Amino acid sequence: MLVVAAYDIAITSDGGTRRLNRVSKACTRYGQRVQNSVFECLIDDLEFLKMRQELTNIIDPSQDSLRFYVLGNHYEHKVIHVGTKNVQDLNGPLIM
Amino acid sequence: MLVVAAYDIAITSDGGTRRLNRVSKACTRYGQRVQNSVFECLIDDLEFLKMRQELTNIIDPSQDSLRFYVLGNHYEHKVIHVGTKNVQDLNGPLIM
Numbered sequence: 001m002l003v004v005a006a007y008d009i010a011i012t013s014d015g016g017t018r019r020l021n022r023v024s025k026a027c028t029r030y031g032q033r034v035q036n037s038v039f040e041c042l043i044d045d046l047e048f049l050k051m052r053q054e055l056t057n058i059i060d061p062s063q064d065s066l067r068f069y070v071l072g073n074h075y076e077h078k079v080i081h082v083g084t085k086n087v088q089d090l091n092g093p094l095i096m
Numbered sequence: 097m098l099v100v101a102a103y104d105i106a107i108t109s110d111g112g113t114r115r116l117n118r119v120s121k122a123c124t125r126y127g128q129r130v131q132n133s134v135f136e137c138l139i140d141d142l143e144f145l146k147m148r149q150e151l152t153n154i155i156d157p158s159q160d161s162l163r164f165y166v167l168g169n170h171y172e173h174k175v176i177h178v179g180t181k182n183v184q185d186l187n188g189p190l191i192m
Contacts, residue, residue, distance in 0.1 A: 004165055006102060008131040008183065035104040035161055037133070056178050065131055066178040069100055069165055082152050082162040087104065 002075040003048055003068055005031070005039045005055070010063035022058045023066075026051070033087050040079075098171040099144055099164055101127070101135045101151070106159035118154045119162075122147070129183050136175075 005027055009020040027033070030051045031041025043051065048068075055066050071078050101123055105116040123129070126147045127137025139147065144164075151162050167174050 004100070006131055006134050008134075034163055035102055035133070037131070038102050038104075038163065052176070052178065059179050061179040064179045065181065065183075067130055067134065068176040068178075069167060070174040070176070071165060071167070072174075078166045078168075080148070080164040080166070082148065082164075083155050083157040083160045085161065087161075 001043065001045075001048075001073050002071040002079075003031070003041045003043055003051075004071065005041060005051070006067045006069075007037050007055070007059070008065040009037075009059065013060070013063050015060070016063075019058055019060060019064060023055055023064075026054050026058060034081075034085075036087060097138070097140065097144075097169050098167040098175075099127075099137045099139055099147075100167065101137060101147070102163045102165075103133050103151070103155075104161040105133075105155065109156070109159050111156070112159075115154055115156060115160060119151055119160075122150050122154060130177075130181075132183060 007023050009023060010016050011020050027039040030043055030047060031039040034040050041051065052068065059066060103119050105119060106112050107116050123135040126139055126143060127135040130136050137144075137147065148164065155162060
């Protein structure tokens with residue numbers, strides 16, 4: 001099934017950047033980044049459970065937000081894209 | 097029906113901040129912000145068409161990305177939230 005995972009991490013808070021990097025890295029193991037903080041994951045129920053637990057353990061629930069959308073197995077006409085498919089790497093190294 | 101709209105705007109590009117503000121403002125007319133660049137919209141087909149056209153006209157398709165997920169009318173069990181429901185206002189005025 002297709003699951004969309006979106007996150008907002010409070011990067012200006014203590015440890016925020018580290019949490020952001022960890023969430024981002026964990027998500028890449030489950031799916032494909034489609035926007036800077038949005039992943040699309042083709043996973044089964046068990047993987048989804050694992051993913052949720054893993055991400056929940058990383059975030060600070062008082063400051064960060066995770067939101068999952070379960071689009072099921074017939075998602076072809078439920079996803080509409082406009083614009084570039086390139087993702088800005090806001091977490092990459094800053095080259096001066 | 098529930099439509100999730102997510103956007104990535106290349107804010108470091110020319111006019112990027114202006115496009116971001118315009119996209120954000122347009123989205124608030126159709127739905128509820130749930131994360132910094134994710135909105136959930138309870139709209140019908142016609143409103144969805146209008147929203148898509150409006151946002152498509154604002155963005156720079158060579159640099160920005162819009163992604164829509166159509167969750168239909170029975171979405172109660174398809175949306176899972178973890179963590180804070182507060183949204184960081186990254187676009188708000190910076191108070192020194």
